[in-house]
Amino acid sequence: MGWNDPIGRGPNVWKEASEEELAQAATAGDPQARKELVLRLLVPIRRTISYLTGCSPDTDDLTQNALLRVLRTVGSFRGECSLRRWATRVAVRITMRELEKARRRKSLLSAAGSLSFECADAGAEPLSLEKGVRMRVSAHLQQLSAKMREVIVLHLVEGYTAVEIAAMTGTPLGTVKDRLLRGRRKLKKRLLSDTTLREYLSEKEG
Amino acid sequence: MASHSDCVRALSLDMKNRSGGPLNRSDRHFLQRHRASCEACCIEAQALEMIGEDDGAGGMTELDELATHRLAEQLVAEAETAQPLAATEKMRPMLSAQWKWAIVASAAVALIALVLTIDWHLEAPIASQLKAKQVEDAPAENPHLPTVHVLKGELAFGSDSVRRGESRGAGERFEALHGPAVIGLSSTVTVSMVEKTSLLLSEPEGRCEIALLRGDIIVAVPPAPGRRPITVTTEYGLVEVKGTVFNVQVVDSGAIVKVLRGAVMARQAAQTAAVMVGQGQGVVLGPEPRVWHLTRQELNPLRTRIAELGALGVDPIVLETVIVNNAEQISTGQPRSTGSGASPQPNGSRPSARRSAKALKLLAQKERRANHWQAAADAYANLIAQYPHSSEAEVALVSLGQLALEKLDRPAQALVHFERYRARRPSGVLAQEAHYGKVLALKRLGRTGLERQAIELFLERFPSALQVPSLEKRLNEIQATAAGQKAD
Numbered sequence: 001m002g003w004n005d006p007i008g009r010g011p012n013v014w015k016e017a018s019e020e021e022l023a024q025a026a027t028a029g030d031p032q033a034r035k036e037l038v039l040r041l042l043v044p045i046r047r048t049i050s051y052l053t054g055c056s057p058d059t060d061d062l063t064q065n066a067l068l069r070v071l072r073t074v075g076s077f078r079g080e081c082s083l084r085r086w087a088t089r090v091a092v093r094i095t096m097r098e099l100e101k102a103r104r105r106k107s108l109l110s111a112a113g114s115l116s117f118e119c120a121d122a123g124a125e126p127l128s129l130e131k132g133v134r135m136r137v138s139a140h141l142q143q144l145s146a147k148m149r150e151v152i153v154l155h156l157v158e159g160y161t162a163v164e165i166a167a168m169t170g171t172p173l174g175t176v177k178d179r180l181l182r183g184r185r186k187l188k189k190r191l192l193s194d195t196t197l198r199e200y201l202s203e204k205e206g
Numbered sequence: 207m208a209s210h211s212d213c214v215r216a217l218s219l220d221m222k223n224r225s226g227g228p229l230n231r232s233d234r235h236f237l238q239r240h241r242a243s244c245e246a247c248c249i250e251a252q253a254l255e256m257i258g259e260d261d262g263a264g265g266m267t268e269l270d271e272l273a274t275h276r277l278a279e280q281l282v283a284e285a286e287t288a289q290p291l292a293a294t295e296k297m298r299p300m301l302s303a304q305w306k307w308a309i310v311a312s313a314a315v316a317l318i319a320l321v322l323t324i325d326w327h328l329e330a331p332i333a334s335q336l337k338a339k340q341v342e343d344a345p346a347e348n349p350h351l352p353t354v355h356v357l358k359g360e361l362a363f364g365s366d367s368v369r370r371g372e373s374r375g376a377g378e379r380f381e382a383l384h385g386p387a388v389i390g391l392s393s394t395v396t397v398s399m400v401e402k403t404s405l406l407l408s409e410p411e412g413r414c415e416i417a418l419l420r421g422d423i424i425v426a427v428p429p430a431p432g433r434r435p436i437t438v439t440t441e442y443g444l445v446e447v448k449g450t451v452f453n454v455q456v457v458d459s460g461a462i463v464k465v466l467r468g469a470v471m472a473r474q475a476a477q478t479a480a481v482m483v484g485q486g487q488g489v490v491l492g493p494e495p496r497v498w499h500l501t502r503q504e505l506n507p508l509r510t511r512i513a514e515l516g517a518l519g520v521d522p523i524v525l526e527t528v529i530v531n532n533a534e535q536i537s538t539g540q541p542r543s544t545g546s547g548a549s550p551q552p553n554g555s556r557p558s559a560r561r562s563a564k565a566l567k568l569l570a571q572k573e574r575r576a577n578h579w580q581a582a583a584d585a586y587a588n589l590i591a592q593y594p595h596s597s598e599a600e601v602a603l604v605s606l607g608q609l610a611l612e613k614l615d616r617p618a619q620a621l622v623h624f625e626r627y628r629a630r631r632p633s634g635v636l637a638q639e640a641h642y643g644k645v646l647a648l649k650r651l652g653r654t655g656l657e658r659q660a661i662e663l664f665l666e667r668f669p670s671a672l673q674v675p676s677l678e679k680r681l682n683e684i685q686a687t688a689a690g691q692k693a694d
Contacts, residue, residue: 071281188246192250
């Protein structure tokens with residue numbers, strides 16, 4: 001194994017391993033296991049972060065930060081929930097912290113909302129129906145406040161219950177339920193007023 | 207017609223359903239019936255249905271398999287090399303404000319001392335011994351032209367050629383056309399050139415000036431008291447060194463300087479402010495020189511070549527420099543003036559209205575999706591020119607390289623952009639793409655020797671890359687061709 005080849009080229013024996021086995025091996029420092037861990041978590045974490053940050057180019061940076069954090073702290077995973085849920089929690093915490101910092105600095109991430117529709121509309125190339133709908137929904141999500149968006153994304157994308165979201169974000173359950181309901185109503189209102197989205201959906205049905 | 211209370215109940219059931227709560231049969235039937243009768247709830251349900259089955263892109267850019275694997279590998283490597291979090295947190299309280307100020311003050315004092323030392327060296331008078339030697343060596347008809355002694359290889363000199371052991375007065379362009387060559391100037395300065403290197407030499411007022419037009423050189427200048435600085439000029443800037451050995455490489459991009467030992471003064475033009483580039487650092491020449499730390503991959507190839515110079519009796523290395531220049535933008539006969547202040551500007555001019563980096567990136571992506579390749583290239587070029595230090599510009603370098611290579615049929619320009627990215631982010635996220643692009647560009651340019659080296663380096667650096675099989679195949683082809691040529 002060369003100095004710039006920390007992964008090695010052997011067959012991936014961890015592909016079929018359970019989450020607990022993978023987490024243990026990753027904690028022990030097995031590079032293949034750590035790589036497999038990243039491969040399993042990359043897509044869901046990136047998805048969650050991208051819905052939280054919208055069209056921001058910082059999505060990939062945040063994803064990498066979250067995955068690095070996961071790799072460094074995987075030893076603290078105790079199997080009380082699924083690995084993905086645990087990792088998502090880490091990612092959401094990091095992302096929300098950065099969003100809060102960005103809001104204070106009025107930097108790139110805070111501008112994500114205003115860019116989202118530009119991004120969604122920027123495609124000169126015809127989008128697939130599914131992708132078009134996702135982009136529109138993502139853009140509408142960016143119009144919600146950061147705290148409301150956090151709750152809505154965790155609920156809609158990750159399927160967390162209000163109780164889980166409250167525990168994860170350290171927010172009172174009543175507040176979470178309130179944000180969830182108000183967020184869903186706001187989002188619904190926005191979705192209904194989006195004619196482009198309706199076109200996508202009617203085309204899909206047709 | 208659905209009532210408002212039905213919509214509220216449907217929302218509540220949908221939230222329960224999304225959170226994994228089981229719905230009984232009547233609830234499921236209610237939801238179905240309600241959505242069939244309520245257009246608003248139907249649209250909402252359809253739209254939200256898709257975000258849970260996303261491909262991980264969140265409706266944004268997509269990750270391909272190659273990028274995913276490479277990213278995973280990089281993250282694992284980074285996590286292994288990084289300091290453990292606990293240790294970092296423990297360190298934090300130790301760095302009190304007083305300590306920080308003490309460190310900053312010490313660094314500032316050291317820096318000032320270093321700058322003063324170098325300035326003193328650069329301004330020192332010419333040693334009479336060296337001056338006499340230079341006058342003795344120079345041809346009588348033009349004291350500004352040094353005599354060139356060919357120590358190794360063969361050089362094209364105008365329409366003539368000069369072989370090993372022969373000498374000529376330097377008046378025209380020298381080119382190493384048939385393999386590497388080594389020349390000696392004024393008996394103390396040695397220049398090692400790789401194949402296809404082209405340069406002009408002069409000695410105005412006893413200063414040795416090397417105008418690098420193309421290729422890759424190592425200049426060895428044994429330390430001598432009172433020596434005037436040796437100047438290497440490129441289109442994008444110049445480097446002044448003294449009592450040292452430095453390497454100059456020209457490919458197709460802006461000027462880049464890399465220092466192994468000692469320090470050099472790099473500047474855009476003779477009258478502009480200089481930046482000091484220290485040991486283990488590199489700099490991209492231009493209006494705002496940017497300094498970065500060199501990696502082992504950047505330094506190792508130079509060490510091999512410098513060892514060859516040692517075999518020719520050149521003094522041990524004090525320092526070395528690599529300059530990457532844009533051969534395409536240099537006229538065939540004469541180097542451009544370095545005092546023009548021109549910085550590396552990819553094709554395309556700056557728009558009158560200044561857009562943000564993001565807007566330029568989006569514009570380029572839009573043009574690209576519309577298959578407007580030139581417009582996309584212009585947008586990327588504007589982004590790089592206007593926001594050279596932005597993260598968007600780094601990505602744009604690779605995108606622009608790929609456009610130039612695949613769509614615009616400009617492999618030399620593509621090579622420029624890939625090299626600039628590699629110089630700027632040797633271990634960046636797109637380093638693999640940039641390196642692979644370089645290989646493809648060299649192949650298209652027919653520079654087989656460099657292509658072979660690039661492939662070997664790629665295989666060494668990215669052994670798990672998906673391009674490995676095809677590159678190994680190509681490497682075998684190159685080696686077979688070379689073996690066939692030798693046999694002939």
